[in-house]
Amino acid sequence: MSLLEVKALSKHFGGIRAIEEITFNTRSGIILSIIGPNGAGKTTLFNCLTGFLRPTKGSVVFSEKEISYLSADKINLLGISRTFQNIRLFKEMTVIENVMVAQHSKIRSGFLSAVIRSSNFKEEERIAKERSFEYLELLGIEAYAEKISGSLPYGAQRKLEIARALATEATLILLDEPTAGMNPQETDEMMARIKNLRELGKTIILIEHDMKVVMGISDRIIVLDHGVKIAEGVPYDIKNNPMVIEAYLGRETH
Amino acid sequence: MFLQQLINGLTLGSVYALIALGYTMVYGILELINFAHGEIYMLGAYLGIILLGFFTAIGLTSQSLSLSIILTLILTIIFCSSYGFTIEKIAYKPLRRSPRLSPLISAIGVSIFLQNYVMLTQGATDKVFSSIFGNAGFDFLSTRITYLQLAIILVSAVIMLLLHAFILKTKTGKAMRAVAQDKTMASLLGINIDTVISATFIIGSGLAAIAGVMVAMYYGLVNYYIGYTAGIKAFTAAVLGGIGSVPGAMLGGVILGLAESLGASYILREYIEYKDAFAFIILITILLAKPEGLLGKTSEEKI
Amino acid sequence: MPEKTWNHKKYLMPVIIALWFSFLFLPFKGIKAAILLFVILTFAIPLLKYALNLIKKIHLPADTFRGYVPSDKRYFFLLLVPLMTAPFFAEDYIIDVVINSGIYIILALGLNIVVGFAGLLNLGFVAFYAIGAYSYALINTKLGLGFWSAMPVSVLLTMLSGFLLAVPALRLRGDYLALVTLGFGEIVRLVLNNWDSFTKGPNGISGIMPPYIFNISLGKLSYYYYLVLIFVVISVFVIRRVHDSKTGRAWISLREDEIASSAMGINTTLYKLYSFAFGSFWAGLAGCLFAAKMRFISPESFSFMESVLILCMVILGGLGSIAGVVIGAVILVFLPEALRGVETYRMLAMGCGMVLLMVFRPQGLFGGKNVSIGS
Numbered sequence: 001m002s003l004l005e006v007k008a009l010s011k012h013f014g015g016i017r018a019i020e021e022i023t024f025n026t027r028s029g030i031i032l033s034i035i036g037p038n039g040a041g042k043t044t045l046f047n048c049l050t051g052f053l054r055p056t057k058g059s060v061v062f063s064e065k066e067i068s069y070l071s072a073d074k075i076n077l078l079g080i081s082r083t084f085q086n087i088r089l090f091k092e093m094t095v096i097e098n099v100m101v102a103q104h105s106k107i108r109s110g111f112l113s114a115v116i117r118s119s120n121f122k123e124e125e126r127i128a129k130e131r132s133f134e135y136l137e138l139l140g141i142e143a144y145a146e147k148i149s150g151s152l153p154y155g156a157q158r159k160l161e162i163a164r165a166l167a168t169e170a171t172l173i174l175l176d177e178p179t180a181g182m183n184p185q186e187t188d189e190m191m192a193r194i195k196n197l198r199e200l201g202k203t204i205i206l207i208e209h210d211m212k213v214v215m216g217i218s219d220r221i222i223v224l225d226h227g228v229k230i231a232e233g234v235p236y237d238i239k240n241n242p243m244v245i246e247a248y249l250g251r252e253t254h
Numbered sequence: 255m256f257l258q259q260l261i262n263g264l265t266l267g268s269v270y271a272l273i274a275l276g277y278t279m280v281y282g283i284l285e286l287i288n289f290a291h292g293e294i295y296m297l298g299a300y301l302g303i304i305l306l307g308f309f310t311a312i313g314l315t316s317q318s319l320s321l322s323i324i325l326t327l328i329l330t331i332i333f334c335s336s337y338g339f340t341i342e343k344i345a346y347k348p349l350r351r352s353p354r355l356s357p358l359i360s361a362i363g364v365s366i367f368l369q370n371y372v373m374l375t376q377g378a379t380d381k382v383f384s385s386i387f388g389n390a391g392f393d394f395l396s397t398r399i400t401y402l403q404l405a406i407i408l409v410s411a412v413i414m415l416l417l418h419a420f421i422l423k424t425k426t427g428k429a430m431r432a433v434a435q436d437k438t439m440a441s442l443l444g445i446n447i448d449t450v451i452s453a454t455f456i457i458g459s460g461l462a463a464i465a466g467v468m469v470a471m472y473y474g475l476v477n478y479y480i481g482y483t484a485g486i487k488a489f490t491a492a493v494l495g496g497i498g499s500v501p502g503a504m505l506g507g508v509i510l511g512l513a514e515s516l517g518a519s520y521i522l523r524e525y526i527e528y529k530d531a532f533a534f535i536i537l538i539t540i541l542l543a544k545p546e547g548l549l550g551k552t553s554e555e556k557i
Numbered sequence: 558m559p560e561k562t563w564n565h566k567k568y569l570m571p572v573i574i575a576l577w578f579s580f581l582f583l584p585f586k587g588i589k590a591a592i593l594l595f596v597i598l599t600f601a602i603p604l605l606k607y608a609l610n611l612i613k614k615i616h617l618p619a620d621t622f623r624g625y626v627p628s629d630k631r632y633f634f635l636l637l638v639p640l641m642t643a644p645f646f647a648e649d650y651i652i653d654v655v656i657n658s659g660i661y662i663i664l665a666l667g668l669n670i671v672v673g674f675a676g677l678l679n680l681g682f683v684a685f686y687a688i689g690a691y692s693y694a695l696i697n698t699k700l701g702l703g704f705w706s707a708m709p710v711s712v713l714l715t716m717l718s719g720f721l722l723a724v725p726a727l728r729l730r731g732d733y734l735a736l737v738t739l740g741f742g743e744i745v746r747l748v749l750n751n752w753d754s755f756t757k758g759p760n761g762i763s764g765i766m767p768p769y770i771f772n773i774s775l776g777k778l779s780y781y782y783y784l785v786l787i788f789v790v791i792s793v794f795v796i797r798r799v800h801d802s803k804t805g806r807a808w809i810s811l812r813e814d815e816i817a818s819s820a821m822g823i824n825t826t827l828y829k830l831y832s833f834a835f836g837s838f839w840a841g842l843a844g845c846l847f848a849a850k851m852r853f854i855s856p857e858s859f860s861f862m863e864s865v866l867i868l869c870m871v872i873l874g875g876l877g878s879i880a881g882v883v884i885g886a887v888i889l890v891f892l893p894e895a896l897r898g899v900e901t902y903r904m905l906a907m908g909c910g911m912v913l914l915m916v917f918r919p920q921g922l923f924g925g926k927n928v929s930i931g932s
């Protein structure tokens with residue numbers, strides 16, 4: 001049974017067909033990579049899957065539920081979480097607070113118990129903080145916990161975004177270019193951490209430019225070009241697919 | 255009666271349109287609600303009365319009325335454009351990279367400053383100007399049309415056509431459109447953003463100055479708080495037409511002027527004490543129902 | 558010779574600037590005043606530059622004064638001692654001003670929830686203050702209910718109005734929302750001013766009763782002082798605790814990045830609504846305290862300028878900082894009292910102050926460096 005089923009999904013901006021009739025499925029517990037040249041529509045696809053854009057046509061079924069018309073927060077509560085291509089942290093909050101925001105829906109006690117500081121409230125806050133710390137440890141940035149997140153080095157900010165996405169306890173994690181702007185060593189470390197997430201039972205959809213990285217880590221790969229899916233398969237097939245080579249090499253010779 | 259209100263509304267609408275252009279141009283380029291723009295119009299109205307009074311005192315008006323009016327207009331435009339230019343340099347330019355609402359707060363500060371500056375230098379009471387035009391005009395289908403009304407409508411129409419041509423044809427105009435569309439791209443193409451922004455403030459303030467002088471002559475009376483109400487109304491006109499759109503501001507101004515004058519005399523006669531609330535109600539209604547206005551376009555935020 | 562041109566520029570610039578401003582000043586005060594201004598500016602600008610350089614050398618804390626405020630809760634109780642005993646040694650005039658600052662503190666803390674926490678610019682906050690004050694005044698004078706029953710009803714009514722405004726308005730972007738709230742504030746004031754049969758229009762409502770406890774009137778200044786002090790302490794206490802809970806975190810995440818916030822499963826519209834309702838709650842309370850203190854209210858007290866004043870308290874203190882906002886409110890209530898002689902220049906200075914604050918210190922005294930409103 002598929003975790004996510006995307007059927008004939010399209011998104012048009014006026015005349016621009018950012019994505020067109022995209023169809024694919026994802027099993028649970030794998031790393032699926034989405035690759036394609038700049039402007040291929042990868043981020044737009046993510047935005048449609050996570051409720052930040054309303055698709056023009058098509059359907060998205062997650063855990064047997066149609067989600068294409070839901071708002072971003074509802075989709076997140078159902079179990080899809082994401083990071084952003086251009087990092088979007090809560091810059092003025094500390095690192096641990098950033099992650100605690102993601103625990104929002106896990107905390108039940110409301111307004112009044114916060115004012116009277118009920119034992120229930122204290123307990124839940126303590127647990128939320130502990131869990132958040134665990135997610136920081138998972139990404140190896142626990143040393144920054146009390147720092148203002150906007151002051152973190154770039155690589156740590158990317159990791160914090162992932163920690164935050166994980167802390168919503170979603171089962172499906174969408175990562176939009178998590179290694180962008182990193183040096184090879186940082187990239188390797190990031191890849192190891194992402195693999196580790198798969199071992200923890202998460203399903204991951206990854207947008208990535210670095211072909212070597214993609215080939216090394218992915219269980220399956222989807223290739224987009226000009227908003228259209230031009231290939232899908234295991235890394236070996238993609239590597240030898242003439243259309244993919246054409247899409248990439250054809251572009252470079254321009 | 256209807257025709258009379260039509261003419262009155264058209265006169266009012268031309269003035270709103272002139273002021274609205276300043277709002278819309280600045281918003282188009284900086285995405286800033288230039289809260290102080292209404293005060294530029296108020297300064298223009300004061301300058302109109304001060305300068306006309308000065309020319310009357312030195313006897314120029316009795317010798318050549320048209321010369322003193324033209325001189326008044328030119329000097330007011332020069333002064334108001336300088337005010338607009340200076341305000342941008344002091345209060346907005348340092349905030350260009352700040353979060354969007356910082357310049358708005360700064361603009362409110364400028365507006366408060368200018369109101370109180372005028373109140374302190376010119377007094378808190380109405381400044382009256384004995385009209386030199388009286389009620390001169392002609393009757394048309396039993397409707398009184400004064401020459402001044404005609405002049406206001408014509409001058410506004412000509413100026414707006416000139417502005418339209420300026421934006422479409424000249425180099426500066428094209429640069430303004432480019433900056434409004436994409437600042438980074440425009441600066442990559444070698445357009446000097448600062449110059450374009452200054453030009454926008456200078457032109458917008460000049461238009462407000464013309465509106466101010468004409469209103470001062472029309473009503474023969476100004477006070478330091480007319481800028482606030484007129485500013486809100488003109489901004490409403492800009493939003494109604496679609497903020498950022500120059501033809502939209504003209505259209506919005508005329509519609510608002512007509513709506514106000516016809517509405518006040520037909521539909522809302524019983525609630526006339528709420529007259530000043532109308533603009534706000536219209537503004538809120540448009541913002542809630544159709545924030546992109548009549549001629550504006552919607553845009554989806556890029557994530 | 559580069560050195561010479563440099564000097565040249567150094568001495569010419571102030572003159573040019575002075576000339577420019579005198580030119581701008583000319584038509585409003587005449588030629589003599591303009592020349593005077595020119596002379597003053599020519600000397601003042603280099604002096605000002607010199608002074609600015611000196612100030613820079615004093616080394617102000619680079620981004621926040623927060624470090625100067627002890628965060629330990631015990632200091633708070635230390636502060637309570639002088640506050641508790643103040644009526645025994647301070648003159649009535651001072652007590653009166655302190656009561657006013659207390660009311661403004663509650664108001665500004667309320668606005669801080671909307672602007673400082675949730676990042677929504679509200680330019681018509683005074684409307685909620687007015688609704689609270691008028692609700693209390695009308696319920697008290699028309700229905701004869703006392704403070705302790707009329708106040709909760711008024712506060713609830715105010716919250717409801719905050720809710721009703723927020724429901725349609727919250728879809729709007731930052732600056733449009735600001736304008737809608739401004740319009741709402743003006744409409745409320747115009748209604749209060751013109752609905753003579755209900756609100757007595759510009760004449761206002763008089764004969765409002767002060768609160769009573771066991772038949773003791775709290776109308777006496779020193780008693781009222783304690784009442785306001787208690788409410789200020791309650792407001793700081795409650796708002797702090799809400800700030801340090803999931804609700805507060807949700808608000809701040811909204812202010813920092815609305816899109817990321819909704820990606821964390823936060824219903825952003827709902828939390829904006831909460832912030833409006835919770836903010837207007839305190840405005841309503843402050844309105845009741847104001848009406849019960851003055852025993853008379855009229856629309857004049859609820860102008861747009863009042864909204865701007867409250868906003869200035871929040872910005873001066875530092876968006877989102879509770880301690881900062883308290884201090885901002887106290888400063889802006891006491892400053893005009895201290896400057897009684899030059900009252901006419903008050904608004905002029907406020908306008909200037911707003912621009913200077915935005916340009917040189919947008920985070921206020923206690924705000925974080927990157928705290929921002931709107932996106």
Ligand SMILES: Nc1ncnc2c1ncn2[C@@H]1O[C@H](COP(=O)(O)OP(=O)(O)OP(=O)(O)O)[C@@H](O)[C@H]1O
Binds near residue numbers: 036040
């Ligand atoms: N909000 C929007 N409005 C209009 N056009 C958009 C919008 N978002 C994306 N587009 C267009 O859709 C197309 C796909 O963009 P998208 O950001 O999805 O590409 P991408 O594959 O993520 O590229 P990159 O590798 O550069 O991140 C582009 O042509 C882009 O200009």
Ligand SMILES: [Mg+2]
Binds near residue numbers: 042043044085
């Ligand atoms: Mg992308």
